[in-house]
Amino acid sequence: MRIVDICEVTKPISSPIRNAYIDFSKMTASLVAVVTDVERDGRRVVGYGFNSNGRYGQGGLIRERFRDRILEADPASLLNEDGSNLDAHKIWAAMMQNEKPGGHGERSVAVGTIDMAVWDAIAKIEQKPLFRLLAERKGVEANPRVFVYAAGGYYYPGKDDTALRQEMRSYVDRGYTVVKMKIGGASLAEDQRRIEAVLNEIGDEAQLAVDANGRFDLETAIAYAKMLRQYPLFWYEEIGDPLDYRLQAAMAEFYPGPMATGENLFSHQDARNLLRHGGMRPDRDWLQFDCALSYGLVEYLRTLDVLDELGWSPTRCIPHGGHQMSLNIAAGLGLGGNESYPDLFQPYGGFPDGVEVIDGHITMPDLPGIGFEGKSDLIAVMRDLAE
Numbered sequence: 068m069r070i071v072d073i074c075e076v077t078k079p080i081s082s083p084i085r086n087a088y089i090d091f092s093k094m095t096a097s098l099v100a101v102v103t104d105v106e107r108d109g110r111r112v113v114g115y116g117f118n119s120n121g122r123y124g125q126g127g128l129i130r131e132r133f134r135d136r137i138l139e140a141d142p143a144s145l146l147n148e149d150g151s152n153l154d155a156h157k158i159w160a161a162m163m164q165n166e167k168p169g170g171h172g173e174r175s176v177a178v179g180t181i182d183m184a185v186w187d188a189i190a191k192i193e194q195k196p197l198f199r200l201l202a203e204r205k206g207v208e209a210n211p212r213v214f215v216y217a218a219g220g221y222y223y224p225g226k227d228d229t230a231l232r233q234e235m236r237s238y239v240d241r242g243y244t245v246v247k248m249k250i251g252g253a254s255l256a257e258d259q260r261r262i263e264a265v266l267n268e269i270g271d272e273a274q275l276a277v278d279a280n281g282r283f284d285l286e287t288a289i290a291y292a293k294m295l296r297q298y299p300l301f302w303y304e305e306i307g308d309p310l311d312y313r314l315q316a317a318m319a320e321f322y323p324g325p326m327a328t329g330e331n332l333f334s335h336q337d338a339r340n341l342l343r344h345g346g347m348r349p350d351r352d353w354l355q356f357d358c359a360l361s362y363g364l365v366e367y368l369r370t371l372d373v374l375d376e377l378g379w380s381p382t383r384c385i386p387h388g389g390h391q392m393s394l395n396i397a398a399g400l401g402l403g404g405n406e407s408y409p410d411l412f413q414p415y416g417g418f419p420d421g422v423e424v425i426d427g428h429i430t431m432p433d434l435p436g437i438g439f440e441g442k443s444d445l446i447a448v449m450r451d452l453a454e
């Protein structure tokens with residue numbers, strides 16, 4: 068049993084939307100295939116992965132370093148004890164040889180993307196859904212019913228409050244009970260008007276989360292906190308720079324409601340620093356670390372260990388990214404839910420065909436691997452790459 072090839076293609080996932088920090092007009096994603104020599108049901112097992120939006124495709128790093136380190140390793144050194152499957156932890160170690168600690172950034176995206184494909188292959192070789200494999204290995208019961216919320220509410224040329232309300236209404240009509248919109252890309256007064264328009268639209272049918280995408284300095288963060296705290300928001304997200312733990316810690320004094328952050332922290336060490344120094348409150352705040360951007364599930368398991376050491380439950384995690392990999396981790400390891408972008412970043416995000424959002428939750432179908440084969444538009448693009 069061995070990995071015979073690793074293919075990568077960088078694809079556009081561009082759109083005219085913008086958050087408080089970036090626009091997505093040039094956004095790309097890496098799609099990766101890990102090709103094995105294993106056959107299941109008369110078909111070669113190929114694992115697939117991709118990086119979530121927000122960071123760009125990583126074809127350069129994958130081709131220059133990480134792909135070759137796996138392909139040049141002794142194939143037997145990448146297998147589990149009895150040689151019956153690939154070992155994601157050993158493959159991770161092979162990828163990360165000769166890499167110094169610290170500076171977690173683009174490299175973590177390259178490794179996270181390959182790691183996703185490796186886990187997809189592993190679960191397909193075992194012929195079971197990844198979430199069931201993860202629960203089994205941890206000795207816990209999987210819960211295929213996962214909370215999901217609808218992320219959108221971007222700034223968009225010519226988009227007025229009516230269009231924003233219609234967008235949020237359409238998420239509620241599709242079964243979501245929490246919707247998210249961007250703030251920080253307009254004046255405080257304008258954002259307040261947008262927020263009130265959405266709250267009037269959704270009433271008590273859903274709750275609203277707001278996302279500043281790390282835009283605010285301390286003064287602006289506090290001004291927004293004072294405005295936002297009069298509304299019953301689901302959370303106030305990524306207020307300041309992701310590495311400014313002191314700013315995050317200062318916010319607890321001004322914002323008693325739930326806060327969320329972590330999508331731009333890319334290692335268990337950075338996650339640990341957030342929990343040590345960011346003043347995050349385990350009884351109400353949310354952690355959004357996204358394995359696809361942060362060295363994959365092998366690293367995410369370390370992050371979950373850090374949470375445990377510091378008194379945090381995995382139920383406080385609702386990862387960024389809207390991909391099926393995090394849905395599997397949520398269902399298998401008991402996270403609090405997952406992000407979803409109902410109308411964006413297709414075909415990568417979303418759920419297998421036919422999966423509906425009911426009362427803010429989806430139910431994972433029993434598909435082998437991560438479940439990409441159940442999403443026809445996505446698997447078509449994936450098979451183009453490697454089958």
Ligand SMILES: O=C([O-])CC(=O)C(=O)O
Pocket residue numbers: 086120121218278280330387388406
């Ligand atoms: O706009 C983005 O970069 C995505 C984002 O923050 C989120 O989904 O929370």
Ligand SMILES: [Mg+2]
Pocket residue numbers: 278280304305330387
């Ligand atoms: Mg965000």
